[in-house]
Amino acid sequence: MKIVTWNVNSLKVRLPQVIDWLMANQPDVLCLQETKLQDENFPLAEITAAGYQATYAGQKTYNGVALLSKQTGSEIVSAIPALDDQQKRVLAATYGDVRVICIYVPNGENVESEKYQYKLKWLVALNVWLQDELHKYPKLALLGDFNIAPEECDVHDPELWRGQVLFSQPEREAFHKLLKLGFVDSFRLFEQAEKSYTWWDYRMMAFRRNMGMRIDHILLSSDLAKACTACVIDKAARKFERPSDHAPVVVELAMQP
């Protein structure tokens, strides 16, 4: 079973790339963030033509998440229970006995911003919800754009970013509290190249200079971690013409969907 997360920064713009990527990589589930589409504008026909089903929760201009899958998902949830939030940032579905939760964590803007407080509050609500989900679904994958670089090695210049949004201590602690629930950062199950990142700013020739951060993650419950055989960042997608600023992250699980 192959599961992927990709922040596409507009599904309208990136649709041809997404279709090509699906055809070439044949994932079982592709989690998308920042679709930036209202549900009535979702490009279902094109995705269906590529052999995929879709579940989506979108809004105008901002945010928006979707799950593209070969199988039909069930038990769909599109919000964190007990969090009053108008923003479309969560989508969960079950495929066989595997629970997939796609998240787009708030960016936070900067540590002085109200949006930063919203981000921390959002992460607490996520943590509370996941305690329940882990009990209900032992085979749980939590993946998406976390907007948090958990460790020094996940940041091209940790001194520059220390205390800044995406790498501040409270955010990193929130990430570690998710791990403590019983998740494993699948990327670190394997030996990886140094300076591996998932996001590079469009400016400053950041990609060419590899000035990036690893902020997109795939966390696996211990049952799924046991079955995980690979986790890779598809850096090639960041080299496409008119690319998203994020690269896809892929896990392989030794099980049938």
Place this chain on the structure above:
DNA sequence: ATGGCCTTTATCAAAGGA
């Protein structure tokens, strides 16, 4: 080096992203 790029919505600029 304190802004540089990209997307959207809405005009010929502003907001948001990270």
